[in-house]
Every structure is written in C-alpha cells, then in structure tokens.
Amino acid sequence: MRADALRNREKILAAAKEIFAVRGPEVPMDDIARRAAVGVATLYRRFPDRETLIRAVAQDTFARVLEHFRAAVAEEAGAWDALVRMLRSSQELQLSVQLALHSPLARETLRDDPGTGRFRNELLGVLDQVVRAAQEEGTLRTDIGAGDVAVLISLLLRRTPGPTDGTDTTALERATDLMLDGLRARPDVAPLSGSALSVEDFESRAKGNL
Known part of the structure; x- marks a missing residue:
C-alpha cells in the first residue's frame, strides 16, 4: 500500500x-x-462497506488492548497490579467490549470473523492467566473465575448515555474502584452464590447473545 x-x-x-x-x-x-x-x-x-470497516476497527482495537494487557503482565510487579492496570485501560477496552457484545450490527458482523475471534481468545487467555496468578499470590478472591471478571468488564464498560463534561469519566473510574474493591481478597469477604465462571462459560454466554 x-x-x-x-x-x-x-x-x-x-x-x-x-x-x-x-x-x-x-x-x-x-x-x-x-x-x-x-x-x-x-x-x-x-x-x-460498513461491515469491512467494523471488522477492521474491531481487529485494530482488540490488537491494541492485547498489547496493553501483555505490557501490564510484563511490567507490573505482581498479578494484582497487572489486573488493576488492565481494567483501567478503559478507552480501548470500552470500544472492544461495545463492538464484541453490545452492538447488534457488530455482533452479526463479527460473529464468524476469524481475525476478531483470534484476538478475543488471546485477550481472554491473558485475563485467565492473570486471574489465576492473582489468586495464587493471595490478592484476588478465590471464589471467582476469569469469566466473572469478563462479565464485570462488559457490564461496566457498555456504552450508556451520559454527560459530555467529563463527569461520566469520573463515574467510570469510581465504578472501577468499586469493582476492584469487590474483587480483592479479604478474610471477612462474604462468599458468592453459585459457581465461578470460567472463560469458557463467558464465551458460551456471549455466543448465546449473538
């Protein structure tokens, strides 16, 4: 080119x-x-056509998020710090979540796209690795799985109407703080109901919405 x-x-x-x-x-x-x-x-x-553009945007976005995730794993001292950094990389992450899960047009376009699927699988693989490592170091509660974290991310970052004066960014940061507080391991934490969700569980739920 x-x-x-x-x-x-x-x-x-x-x-x-x-x-x-x-x-x-x-x-x-x-x-x-x-x-x-x-x-x-x-x-x-x-x-x-629009579908070609959506696929290109999705693949570029997932590639950048994957780069952020891998940098967090390589550069942070511990798995918890890596997870915090990963979850705070919200701008690229928000678009990837929106494209993958919350736009009907994007879901239909990306359903069978092998490039996007490869990036998504690699992202979930890194997340699973970090979740397990954080649990082993005792910083992340043990009654959850990477699928639970992926569900939280998708709920937290889905696009919703909001103000344009910057307060929506503050709200997202506060919600992220609350999520991280709930994920941190503590001796007095109340057990969750049901079973921990794995990456495979998350993928199955996501496919069920396609």
Whole structure:
C-alpha cells in the first residue's frame, strides 16, 4: 500500500473508532469520512462497506488492548497490579467490549470473523492467566473465575448515555474502584452464590447473545 493510501486508512480507522465509541457502528459513513478529513470515495476505496470497516476497527482495537494487557503482565510487579492496570485501560477496552457484545450490527458482523475471534481468545487467555496468578499470590478472591471478571468488564464498560463534561469519566473510574474493591481478597469477604465462571462459560454466554 502506498504511503498516502496507508495514511488515509489510518485516519479513517482513527475517526471510525472515535465515532463508534460514542455513537456506535451504525453511524453514517459520511460522518466518518468528514471526521477523517477524506472524501467519501476514498473511504469506500479502503473499506468497500460498513461491515469491512467494523471488522477492521474491531481487529485494530482488540490488537491494541492485547498489547496493553501483555505490557501490564510484563511490567507490573505482581498479578494484582497487572489486573488493576488492565481494567483501567478503559478507552480501548470500552470500544472492544461495545463492538464484541453490545452492538447488534457488530455482533452479526463479527460473529464468524476469524481475525476478531483470534484476538478475543488471546485477550481472554491473558485475563485467565492473570486471574489465576492473582489468586495464587493471595490478592484476588478465590471464589471467582476469569469469566466473572469478563462479565464485570462488559457490564461496566457498555456504552450508556451520559454527560459530555467529563463527569461520566469520573463515574467510570469510581465504578472501577468499586469493582476492584469487590474483587480483592479479604478474610471477612462474604462468599458468592453459585459457581465461578470460567472463560469458557463467558464465551458460551456471549455466543448465546449473538
């Protein structure tokens, strides 16, 4: 791909990610072209239809989240610190969750996409690794599984209407603090009802919503 074509592709992906995160992937393609400062014809040369663009945005987003997750595992002193860092990388994570779970159009588009599925499986694998390690070091409660954490993330980060003055970000940070407090191991913690959810359980539930 020529340098100018590559730049246009990156601009379109960046614009689409920004708009998808706020308005969802059903946004008019013309709005994405305007945000990217490219012509509509240029957008369609790079991405011939909305589904192609959704797949490209999803794969790029999951790849970036996976990079964040792996960096947290490699750079943090302990598994709990890695988990906290992973859960606080909310911007890319929010879009990946929205695309994977909460947009009907995206769910249908990504249902059988092997590239997106590969990234999602790798993300869940890293999460499972960190959850088990944090439980072994005694910092994470032992009556949960990585599937429970994945469910919490998907509920916490699903897109909801909110103010544009920054208070929605503060609310997300507070909710993340509450979630982490509930996940931390303590001797006086009340046991949860039911069985811990594994990654496989989470995947099964997610597929049931497709």
